[in-house]
Amino acid sequence: GDSVTQMEGPVTLSEEAFLTINCTYTATGYPSLFWYVQYPGEGLQLLLKATKADDKGSNKGFEATYRKETTSFHLEKGSVQVSDSAVYFCALSIKAAGNKLTFGGGTRVLVKP
Amino acid sequence: DTAVSQTPKYLVTQMGNDKSIKCEQNLGHDTMYWYKQDSKKFLKIMFSYNNKELIINETVPNRFSPKSPDKAHLNLHINSLELGDSAVYFCASSQRERGGLDEQYFGPGTRLTVT
Numbered sequence: 001g002d003s004v005t006q007m008e009g010p011v012t013l014s015e016e017a018f019l020t021i022n023c024t025y026t027a028t029g030y031p032s033l034f035w036y037v038q039y040p041g042e043g044l045q046l047l048l049k050a051t052k053a054d055d056k057g058s059n060k061g062f063e064a065t066y067r068k069e070t071t072s073f074h075l076e077k078g079s080v081q082v083s084d085s086a087v088y089f090c091a092l093s094i095k096a097a098g099n100k101l102t103f104g105g106g107t108r109v110l111v112k113p
Numbered sequence: 114d115t116a117v118s119q120t121p122k123y124l125v126t127q128m129g130n131d132k133s134i135k136c137e138q139n140l141g142h143d144t145m146y147w148y149k150q151d152s153k154k155f156l157k158i159m160f161s162y163n164n165k166e167l168i169i170n171e172t173v174p175n176r177f178s179p180k181s182p183d184k185a186h187l188n189l190h191i192n193s194l195e196l197g198d199s200a201v202y203f204c205a206s207s208q209r210e211r212g213g214l215d216e217q218y219f220g221p222g223t224r225l226t227v228t
Contacts, residue, residue, distance in 0.1 A: 036219075038154075042221065042222075043203060043219045043220055043221040043222045044156075044203065044205075044219040045219070046216060046217075046218075049216065087154055089156065093215070093217075095215070098161055098168050098169045099144065099161070099207065099209070099215045099217075100146070100158040100161060100169050100171075101146075101148070101156075101158065101205075101217060102158075103155070103156040103157070105153070105154070105155055106154040106155070106156070108154075
């Protein structure tokens with residue numbers, strides 16, 4: 001079946017540090033890839049997405065590139081802020097599978113001032 | 114305006130009770146979903162409806178029964194609640210686009226605690 005694996009947290013960083021969260025996937029079809037963010041006490045918000053190989057999704061200083069050859073979609077941000085503290089979820093969906101989102105386990109990121 | 118709303122936000126109840134969670138979206142979407150997030154933050158699809166028709170049912174116990182009275186609403190009814198049902202339940206919606214990306218929008222979640 002389809003699955004998403006992402007690095008376990010928590011990841012603790014200082015402000016202005018570089019953030020990378022690794023994400024790899026296995027899929028029976030050709031997936032679309034997503035990063036969602038969940039701030040404390042809130043629901044999920046779509047952070048960025050990519051629908052085909054070599055697409056780069058970007059938003060709020062975050063970037064991720066769809067790498068079909070390595071089945072990866074790593075999230076990066078060059079300079080994190082305290083407000084980036086949240087849980088980040090990598091996910092995939094396949095239209096033929098009813099568009100359901102298959103999530104990774106989530107990575108908690110804590111940015112300290 | 115809230116795009117995807119859920120009620121209640123918190124629900125505390127005893128084992129064996131029956132409860133419902135409501136979801137409404139005002140985005141004009143034709144597809145709605147229920148996801149469950151457990152205590153370790155793991156998220157998993159439960160159900161999906163497209164135009165009031167069930168299209169995904171992911172091996173969820175039949176104590177859980179979704180109901181979609183119209184395209185804008187997808188309610189979740191749970192019978193005989195168990196301790197293991199304690200979780201945060203998220204509703205989401207999307208619009209099916211031919212050849213496009215069905216981006217899902219999530220509600221704020223309902224935290225269910227079964228005692």
